[in-house]
Amino acid sequence: MVKDNIMKQTDGLFHDIFKEIAQEYPELEANSQIIDIGAANLADRPQNFDVVVTLNLYGDIISDIVAQIAGSVGMAGSSNIGEIVSMFEAIHGSAPDIAGKNLANPSGLLNAAVMMLVHIGQPDIAAKVNNAWLLAIEEGIHTGDIFKAGVSRIKVGTKEFADAVIGNLGHLPEKFKPVSFGKAKKIIIPEYKKIIQKKELVGVDIFLDWTGNDPNELGNKLKSLSNDLMLKIITNRGVKVYPDGQPETFLIDHWRCRFVSKNALIQQEDPSYHPISHKQIAELLLKLDSAGFDTIKTENLYYFNGKRAFSLGQGE
Amino acid sequence: MVKDNIMKQTDGLFHDIFKEIAQEYPELEANSQIIDIGAANLADRPQNFDVVVTLNLYGDIISDIVAQIAGSVGMAGSSNIGEIVSMFEAIHGSAPDIAGKNLANPSGLLNAAVMMLVHIGQPDIAAKVNNAWLLAIEEGIHTGDIFKAGVSRIKVGTKEFADAVIGNLGHLPEKFKPVSFGKAKKIIIPEYKKIIQKKELVGVDIFLDWTGNDPNELGNKLKSLSNDLMLKIITNRGVKVYPDGQPETFLIDHWRCRFVSKNALIQQEDPSYHPISHKQIAELLLKLDSAGFDTIKTENLYYFNGKRAFSLGQGE
Numbered sequence: 062m063v064k065d066n067i068m069k070q071t072d073g074l075f076h077d078i079f080k081e082i083a084q085e086y087p088e089l090e091a092n093s094q095i096i097d098i099g100a101a102n103l104a105d106r107p108q109n110f111d112v113v114v115t116l117n118l119y120g121d122i123i124s125d126i127v128a129q130i131a132g133s134v135g136m137a138g139s140s141n142i143g144e145i146v147s148m149f150e151a152i153h154g155s156a157p158d159i160a161g162k163n164l165a166n167p168s169g170l171l172n173a174a175v176m177m178l179v180h181i182g183q184p185d186i187a188a189k190v191n192n193a194w195l196l197a198i199e200e201g202i203h204t205g206d207i208f209k210a211g212v213s214r215i216k217v218g219t220k221e222f223a224d225a226v227i228g229n230l231g232h233l234p235e236k237f238k239p240v241s242f243g244k245a246k247k248i249i250i251p252e253y254k255k256i257i258q259k260k261e262l263v264g265v266d267i268f269l270d271w272t273g274n275d276p277n278e279l280g281n282k283l284k285s286l287s288n289d290l291m292l293k294i295i296t297n298r299g300v301k302v303y304p305d306g307q308p309e310t311f312l313i314d315h316w317r318c319r320f321v322s323k324n325a326l327i328q329q330e331d332p333s334y335h336p337i338s339h340k341q342i343a344e345l346l347l348k349l350d351s352a353g354f355d356t357i358k359t360e361n362l363y364y365f366n367g368k369r370a371f372s373l374g375q376g377e
Numbered sequence: 378m379v380k381d382n383i384m385k386q387t388d389g390l391f392h393d394i395f396k397e398i399a400q401e402y403p404e405l406e407a408n409s410q411i412i413d414i415g416a417a418n419l420a421d422r423p424q425n426f427d428v429v430v431t432l433n434l435y436g437d438i439i440s441d442i443v444a445q446i447a448g449s450v451g452m453a454g455s456s457n458i459g460e461i462v463s464m465f466e467a468i469h470g471s472a473p474d475i476a477g478k479n480l481a482n483p484s485g486l487l488n489a490a491v492m493m494l495v496h497i498g499q500p501d502i503a504a505k506v507n508n509a510w511l512l513a514i515e516e517g518i519h520t521g522d523i524f525k526a527g528v529s530r531i532k533v534g535t536k537e538f539a540d541a542v543i544g545n546l547g548h549l550p551e552k553f554k555p556v557s558f559g560k561a562k563k564i565i566i567p568e569y570k571k572i573i574q575k576k577e578l579v580g581v582d583i584f585l586d587w588t589g590n591d592p593n594e595l596g597n598k599l600k601s602l603s604n605d606l607m608l609k610i611i612t613n614r615g616v617k618v619y620p621d622g623q624p625e626t627f628l629i630d631h632w633r634c635r636f637v638s639k640n641a642l643i644q645q646e647d648p649s650y651h652p653i654s655h656k657q658i659a660e661l662l663l664k665l666d667s668a669g670f671d672t673i674k675t676e677n678l679y680y681f682n683g684k685r686a687f688s689l690g691q692g693e
Contacts, residue, residue: 064434066470095470097437101445104420118380121413122438129417145625154382154411260586270576309461339666343659350655360674 062099062115062123069372075116103127124152128169133206135166138173140180142248147180149173163218166204168194171226184242193229195237197222263334264293264321264362264371265342270355271316276302283318286348289341290320293327294377301376317374320345321362334364378415378431378439385688391432419443440468444485449522451482454489456496458564463496465489479534482520484510487542500558509545511553513538579650580609580637580678580687581658586671587632592618599634602664605657606636609643610693617692633690636661637678650680 063079065072076093083091094102096119103110104126113123128137134153141148151169159165171194178187201214202225208216217225233239271279276295280303283292295303296317300310320342321327322335342359349356362371379395381388392409399407410418412435419426420442429439444453450469457464467485475481487510494503517530518541524532533541549555587595592611596619599608611619612633616626636658637643638651658675665672678687 064437097441098445098450098470100416100438101441101450104442105445118434119438121380122416122435125413125417126420126442129414129421134414134417143625144627154414309459311460339672340663343662343666346659346662347656350659356655356677357679358674358676361672363673 062094062096062113062119064096064119066095070370072116079114099123100126104130107131128152133166134169135204135206136168136172138169138171138176140173140176142180142250144250147177149177149180163220164205165219166206167219167223168198168204179242179245180248182245184244188239188241189230190226191240192233193226193231195234195239196229196232197225199234199236200225258365259367261336261364261367262339262361263325263336263364264319265290265337265345266360266362266371267318267320267345267349267356268358268360269316269318269349270314270357272314274312276306276312276316277304279316279318280304282352283349286352287320287345289323290337290345291323291325291327293319293321293325294374295319296374296377299375301374306376315357319362319374319377334362334369378410378412378429378435380412380435382411386686388432395430415439416442420446423447444468449482450485451520451522452484452488454485454487454492456489456492458496458566460566463493465493465496479536480521481535482522483535483539484514484520495558495561496564498561500560504555504557505546506542507556508549509542509547511550511556512545512548513541515550515552516541574681575683577652577680577683578655578677579641579652579680580635581606581653581661582676582678582687583634583636583661583665583672584674584676585632585634585665586630586673588630590628592622592628592632593620595632595634596620598668599665602668603636603661605639606653606661607639607641607643609635609637609641610690611635612690612693615691617690622692631673635678635690635693650678650685 063072063076065076079091079093083089096115099113099115100119100123103113103123107127107130113120115123124137124139125134128134131137135151137152139150139152141150150173153169156165171190175187175191175194178184178190201212202217202222203209203213203215204219204222205216207213269279273279276297280292280295283295294301295306296319297310297312297315299317300306302310302312302316320337322337324335326333342361346356346359360371364370379388379392381392395407395409399405412431415429415431416435416439419429419439423443423446429436431439440453440455441450444450447453451467453468455466455468457466466489469485472481487506491503491507491510494500494506517528518533518538519525519529519531520535520538521532523529585595589595592613596608596611599611610617611622612635613626613628613631615633616622618626618628618632636653638653640651642649658677662672662675676687680686
């Protein structure tokens with residue numbers, strides 16, 4: 062799940078690599094959804110999904126969603142597998158508001174510990190803990206977050222729930238299917254062979270903090286400064302405001318000013334850019350400073366393998 | 378809903394402004410949730426929510442979630458209210474895969490049009506359309522996305538559904554409560570009075586594309602170059618790798634190098650920074666270029682009202 066219809070470069074790269082890696086596993090069915098509708102489908106019909114590959118921010122959101130609609134964010138554990146170090150944790154946050162009050166559901170941490178035990182090669186102990194936990198759940202011994210009158214039997218605190226699980230060690234659940242783990246196969250993360258692309262610097266976005274409100278005034282000032290590089294456009298909140306902006310555009314004091322080489326062909330449908338140098342950028346920054354402009358950040362614009370690797374502004 | 382526990386500066390600013398504006402409306406109850414658990418709660422118990430104020434990316438996701446679990450993303454309209462221009466649209470995307478096939482549910486667009494009619498002062502026509510639509514829905518005339526055997530009566534296409542709504546114009550629903558709209562009050566967006574803060578440039582993050590793999594090599598090279606500004610740390614994927622990095626840290630070719638003034642007090646628990654100039658940054662960029670480094674972007678570091686307005690790296 063990505064949002065590469067909007068974040069074409071960043072989420073787009075993630076999606077490209079996903080497709081690249083998916084080809085190495087033809088036995089797995091791989092497809093993708095935009096995160097908006099993907100999260101909606103997941104909330105609506107989680108049973109339609111198996112493994113979801115996504116970026117960190119989206120993963121934080123959808124992991125909470127699936128745990129919550131399955132009962133509680135307090136239930137699920139998670140694993141972070143690295144080449145050298147692996148880390149296991151509950152999926153939920155630190156919940157400082159209920160810390161130390163004997164209210165938290167320890168199931169998330171317990172289930173993370175079960176994953177860890179399998180990972181480090183102790184599948185029998187993992188199964189023992191997991192089955193004891195399943196039995197406690199099916200006995201209706203529930204912390205407040207999953208307590209439901211008519212279904213649950215006793216509402217307990219963190220400590221009492223843990224005691225119930227400990228008391229169940231060595232017993233199997235009756236309604237739930239008991240789990241057993243085979244010896245875990247070591248997870249090998251194949252080294253990623255990066256495809257080296259030809260990279261050419263063709264422009265720079267310079268972001269200014271400017272308190273004026275006339276984009277044409279800013280544009281004309283910048284044009285007079287930049288004899289070496291050419292001002293192509295100015296955007297404000299992603300929308301083109303110079304040249305030929307719309308008077309309705311709501312303006313803030315954060316201006317993105319895009320400079321490209323003087324001989325770039327920017328009038329054609331699909332503009333063609335030419336290489337510029339880091340020195341030209343630094344010299345432009347010095348000029349901007351001398352003229353009293355407050356540069357707050359810069360982002361270089363590149364071609365990769367001759368293909369534009371930067372987004373266009375709205376209206377560019 | 379924000380994620381200001383992680384994105385402290387950007388989502389944090391949004392949250393601060395939310396609280397600032399909320400104080401102007403003491404009659405409204407305002408509280409906040411981290412987007413992860415907020416989205417999960419919304420998917421689980423949407424009835425607990427009223428108005429949700431959030432950032433664009435999160436809003437895209439949760440608006441699809443609530444529409445989908447309420448029946449279909451095809452049902453809901455949306456409005457974007459501006460000072461001069463307002464825009465009304467279905468909440469869903471353009472769904473190119475079903476375009477032109479007489480499959481799409483036109484309810485989202487219809488409901489957006491109802492909102493628009495209310496907005497432009499035609500509440501009676503809005504109610505007429507809305508009631509005709511409600512009647513079609515309760516008659517069980519459903520497009521494929523909301524068709525449910527046993528509940529729906531006829532599965533129809535886009536055109537047939539629209540015809541059913543047109544045929545119902547002037548009639549009221551019987552099971553659903555008929556709607557009526559009073560004359561809409563004009564939505565006045567009060568001008569936002571920005572609180573001007575004192576801004577001081579105290580450092581810069583310079584991002585390098587560097588193919589080496591020894592952070593100490595990079596750090597020592599940069600130290601030898603920067604006689605004017607001081608290299609404070611290098612991070613890779615947000616994690617400190619210089620000085621005193623961990624050998625386990627997975628490294629990519631994207632290095633964030635943080636420079637601050639030579640007299641900054643960085644050894645103390647809460648470091649104290651001193652002003653630097655734009656000229657110093659540009660001159661450092663020239664030096665980096667001469668030494669063969671490939672700078673890809675820069676981000677200036679500021680104090681606002683004497684308070685650090687930039688995040689620290691993991692381990693910084």
